Amino acid sequence: MRDAWRLAFGTFTALPVRHPGHVDRSVLGRAMLLAPLTTAPSALVWLGLGVASSRGWAPAAVTAVLALVVTALASRALHLDGLADLADGLTSGHDPARSLAVMRRGDTGPAGAAAVVLALLLDSACLAVLFTSTRGAILAVVALAASRLACAVCAREGIRSARPDGLGQGVAGTVARASLIGLVVLAASVAALVGAGVPGGQTGVPRWATALAGGAVVLCAAGAALVTRRHAVRRLGGITGDVIGAALEIALSAGLVTAAVVVTALPHP
Secondary structure (H helix, E strand, O other), rough: OHHHHHHHHHHHHHOOOOOOOOOOOHHHHHHHHHHHOOOOOOHHHHHHHHHHHHOOOOOOHHHHHHHHHHHHOOOOOOHHHHHHHHHHHOOOOHHHHHHHHHHOOOOOOHHHHHHHHHOOOOHHHHHHHHHHHHHHHHHHHHHHHHHHHHHHHHHEEEOEOOOHHHHHHHHHOOOHHHHHHHHHHHHHHHHHHHHHHHHHHHOOOOOHHHHHHHHHHHHHHHHHHHHHHHHHHHHHHOOOHHHHHHHHHHHHHHHHHHOOOOHHHHHOO
């Protein structure tokens, strides 16, 4: 388990960690399951920015952008790069070999640039809404953690790698279906419990409403990752590291949109 922790944090964050002593498919699978916990440092920053904004200490639009900057730095912008590469690959044509070649080049084309810009604009707009209240800030953090479920979703057993090398080849098929389902259920349950602990205050919002909101954010994020993975597998024949990164970013946007819609619909003081 120690090797899985080191591999998870070493892969998905810029934090300096020791190299795992042993890596096999079991360790790789556990690292994919632990991915949501690697958001802890960024989540603390998000929560602090959200509280500062909700109390009027800083503009919500500014803290929203700062939150995204912190997340990009914490992950070395690895996931945004995956989103750009997948967008370029999928728009280059319907031939899997050509798409994979375009994705491997690493340079960003018009489709990739547009995908990254639009995703960041959407995330920023959602965070500007969410950071106006403590409830919204908590749901934003839930969306951030839930987006990392994409790692286990893409690494589920039965999913092949599109290439004979790279991150996709290492993690493809390493997560059992039962483990994936259990992880999603656990994440949704924890999010619901966290939501239930948020007091309604002057808004009169019942705790069960916020609890349902937390669970919905997790399920929408996981669903978006699933749709992305299925489309990528259909077009490319399997997953790659870029597919995982893209699924993660799309899951984050889906979770934040869900959270923003819920917060907007709930009563305000």
